[in-house]
Amino acid sequence: QSNLPKEFSEKYLITKKIGAGVCGEVKLAFERATCKKVAVKTINKKDFPASLGTATRNAEREIQILKKIDHPCLIKTEDFFQTDDSYYIVLELMEGGELFDRVKSKNQIEESIAKLYFYQMLKAVEYLHNNGIIHRDLKPENVLLSSQDDICVIKITDFNQSKILEESALMRTLCGTPTYLAPEVFTDAVTVGYSSAVDAWSLGVVLFVCLAGYPPFHPNAQTGLSVRDQITQGIYTFIPSKWDGISDDAKDVVKRLLLVDPNARLTIEEALHHPWLMDEAMKETAECIMYPRDSGDAAEADAAEADASTTKRSREDDDDEQ
Numbered sequence: 001q002s003n004l005p006k007e008f009s010e011k012y013l014i015t016k017k018i019g020a021g022v023c024g025e026v027k028l029a030f031e032r033a034t035c036k037k038v039a040v041k042t043i044n045k046k047d048f049p050a051s052l053g054t055a056t057r058n059a060e061r062e063i064q065i066l067k068k069i070d071h072p073c074l075i076k077t078e079d080f081f082q083t084d085d086s087y088y089i090v091l092e093l094m095e096g097g098e099l100f101d102r103v104k105s106k107n108q109i110e111e112s113i114a115k116l117y118f119y120q121m122l123k124a125v126e127y128l129h130n131n132g133i134i135h136r137d138l139k140p141e142n143v144l145l146s147s148q149d150d151i152c153v154i155k156i157t158d159f160n161q162s163k164i165l166e167e168s169a170l171m172r173t174l175c176g177t178p179t180y181l182a183p184e185v186f187t188d189a190v191t192v193g194y195s196s197a198v199d200a201w202s203l204g205v206v207l208f209v210c211l212a213g214y215p216p217f218h219p220n221a222q223t224g225l226s227v228r229d230q231i232t233q234g235i236y237t238f239i240p241s242k243w244d245g246i247s248d249d250a251k252d253v254v255k256r257l258l259l260v261d262p263n264a265r266l267t268i269e270e271a272l273h274h275p276w277l278m279d280e281a282m283k284e285t286a287e288c289i290m291y292p293r294d295s296g297d298a299a300e301a302d303a304a305e306a307d308a309s310t311t312k313r314s315r316e317d318d319d320d321e322q
């Protein structure tokens with residue numbers, strides 16, 4: 001509690017460390033006024049003395065993104081403080097911790113649960129892409145679970161590597177008539193244009209790890225290839241003992257996301273329409289936990305509905321009378 005900003009300590013009581021990341025740690029805290037549990041992520045500015053400037057710029061951009069986004073499967077900030085050497089970001093507490101630890105403890109996640117989590121990740125990344133944001137660092141450590149239950153809301157976090165897609169001069173150039181345009185301008189475009197596909201690839205890796213309990217690209221693979229070569233050549237194995245009980249539809253989603261050619265890879269949109277995700281029961285469950293209508297709202301909604309039908313009926317009665 002020592003070097004915390006005074007107004008922070010007055011508002012929150014920090015208790016224990018609950019998670020540790022590369023650029024800071026996560027602590028459990030209580031909002032003194034309400035006794036509500038929250039998570040506090042500290043991001044140390046000094047951690048990267050070499051790139052001090054970028055660390056601060058990154059954090060500022062991340063906080064700008066965090067304040068702008070609003071989706072049930074993206075982490076929400078509740079408060080924000082800074083000192084000259086750290087940022088303190090107050091977040092909703094995700095009691096289930098990181099997906100990384102859940103996969104580790106369960107070894108493999110049951111297919112129907114993996115599908116529920118994956119659907120929520122797709123909806124979150126669909127929202128980011130529709131808002132011109134690419135995450136670029138999707139991994140199980142950056143997916144948080146709202147509770148210890150299997151059926152729970154997931155939230156994507158850590159926008160440290162995220163990029164905001166702004167209208168670039170290159171994009172404007174590509175809209176005009178290319179009469180005098182050199183060929184490499186197009187190929188450069190190909191590399192720049194596909195950046196949102198990087199998130200689709202990463203989600204493919206996350207899905208693979210959830211379903212199989214091991215990563216598709218890893219150091220001591222039989223191939224003797226470096227991880228980098230396995231990735232650039234798209235070489236991975238469905239180990240039978242791990243994949244036998246898993247549906248062909250699930251395997252197909254993974255195969256179509258882990259395609260080296262970004263052009264051929266499933267987009268987030270296409271993944272949402274893959275047969276494996278055409279599961280009404282799962283989607284209903286997801287919508288229910290993502291957009292809970294707690295009793296108040298439900299009662300209110302029903303009342304509004306009832307009211308609407310009475311006015312409609314009375315109008316009909318009036319019409320009958322005329």
Ligand SMILES: CCC/C(=N\NC(=N)N)c1ccc(NC(=O)c2cc3cc(OC)ccc3[nH]2)cc1
Nearest residue numbers: 018019026039041089095097098157158159160
């Ligand atoms: C600053 C907001 C984005 C962010 N990281 N950003 C970054 N690394 N630059 C970030 C990174 C990690 C977390 N983690 C958590 O909130 C969290 C809650 C939690 C609970 C746990 O057990 C109950 C265990 C780990 C947990 N991590 C929240 C936000």
